[in-house]
Amino acid sequence: MIKFTYIKYSSFLVFFVLFASCKKTNWRENFREKEKSPFGNYIISKEATNLFPKEKITFLDENIYDFLLFDNPEDSTTTRNYILIKHSAYHQTKEGTDELLDFVSQGNSAFIALNFFSERFKEALEFTTNNLDENVWSIHALKKLEGEFYLKNTDFGTEAFKFDRNIRRNYFLQYSDTKTKVLGTTVVGGEQVPNFIKVYHGKGAFYLHTNPIVFTNYYMLSNKDAYTANLLSYLPNNEVLWDTHIKSSKYSNNNRKQPSVFKFFLQHPTLTWFLVVSLVGLLLFMLFNARRKQRAIPEIAPLKNTTVEFTQTIANLYLNEKDHKNLIDKKIAYFLEKVRSKYLINTNNLNEDFINKLATKSGNELQRTKYLINTIITLNKRAECSEEELIGLHKMIENFFNK
Incomplete structure (x- = not known):
């Protein structure tokens, strides 16, 4: 075991200013060595030379x-340290895992x-392992x-x-007692359970940790750098x-791409000729079939009935001019025409x-019909009318015909 020089706080001042000056902070966990957001690995990668000063x-x-x-x-006398701090090793294939296991078994860490x-x-x-929060993803x-x-x-x-x-x-939930050593724990449900272990493998060893988040910029700037330095101090003095x-x-x-179907055809002369003839036949079919097709008849849209829009425009014009008397006269004319x-x-x-006949045929009450007709007679004689009178007449006519 070796002792590392702790990361200098003065060197973090620049990064703190960078975080504080950001208008919108990206709190996504990315673990990228070039990312300066809170949960990137920029600081730990830059401070690697302080953590491993002679390597x-x-x-x-x-x-x-x-x-x-x-x-x-191929020099088997040179041993090295391999470091991976990420969310998951999604780029690592079965062959990659086997190669890494063999690398460590030869005496590397x-x-x-x-x-x-x-x-x-x-x-x-x-x-x-047991991850009780594996389905927690939101910030x-x-x-x-x-x-x-x-x-x-x-x-x-x-x-x-x-x-x-x-x-x-x-x-870590289960592990081999004969080749595993618990180096660190975390508290879950009031009990200390292992989250940092050393697994001996061949001549070398794996140091495994279940919380890579502690190595990110956020915790390196939160006075937690001593913990990460202690973790990495378990590695021997070797090239990194x-x-x-x-x-x-x-x-x-x-990760190898599947061979192309066309490449397989081109490897055999018979299949190559079959492919060429098929493509030529398809092109000729499309060409002659297209010439025999009638050209599409353009769709002619029917003329729109703009009566409603025109009426609305005229009504708005009268309303804007506040010519309520004119609108009342047209309302009365519309009512009488519909009655006829x-x-x-x-x-x-x-x-x-007239009132008795209208009440009988329309199904409206006699008193209601009489009130409407008297209102029409009164408003028809006036030289000017108010907006309230216009609205009242409109509602009375609408209620009359909706009976």
Whole structure:
């Protein structure tokens, strides 16, 4: 075990100013080494030289499987540390997992912090996990998740490291007692359960952590950098391979593209001729079939009945001019015309006999009919009318015909 120099707080001032100046903060968990948002890995990657001051650090720009398969030196005397801090190792294939397991078994070390480990990886190292918050994804819900972490080594103190948000209740449930050592715990339901373990594998060892969020910019700026430095201090003094996990493997069988159907046809002369003849026949069919088709007859839209729109426009014109008397006269004319056409009653004399006939044929009460006709006679004699009188007459006529 080695002791690292803790990260200097003065160097974080610049990053704090960057966060504070952002108008809209991105609280999504991304774990990217180039991302300066709260839950990116920008600070921990930049401070890697302080954490490993005497060691060469290589940030991988290719998949770990491709690197180990082609760029890994054959010198077995040189041991190295592999570091992966992500949400999940979704770019890691079955072949990549096997290659990493072989890499560690040769005497190398691997520090891996993930929310989700692959089933292949868990089977190989004989452990299982339990994530009580695996279905929690929203920013608001994750913000409520707090946690307390402890480290077994008393050199790091016995006090709890408290974290105030995005701490999933994720821990190791089962593991092999013969090759696993618990290095750290978290509190779940009032009980301390392991969230940081060392798994011996061949000549090397895996250091596994279930909460990669503690390595992000947010906690590195929240006086929690001592905890992350303590975690990484378990790694030996070796060259570091830092996996940025940005690319899929070019050579893994899981990521190889399926051969094209056309490429298969072109590999055989008989099938090639079949493909050419079929394509030519299809083109000729489309060409001659298109010439025999009648051209589409353009659709002619019927003339629109704009009477309603015209009437509305005229009515609005009168309303804007406040010519209420004119509108009342037209309302009266409309009423009398409808009475003549619907009830076949002469409207020349609006006398008592007219009122009785109109009430009988329309089904309206006599008193109601008399009130409407008297209102019409009164308004017809006036030289000016108010807006209220216009509205009242309109409602009386509408109620009369809706009977």
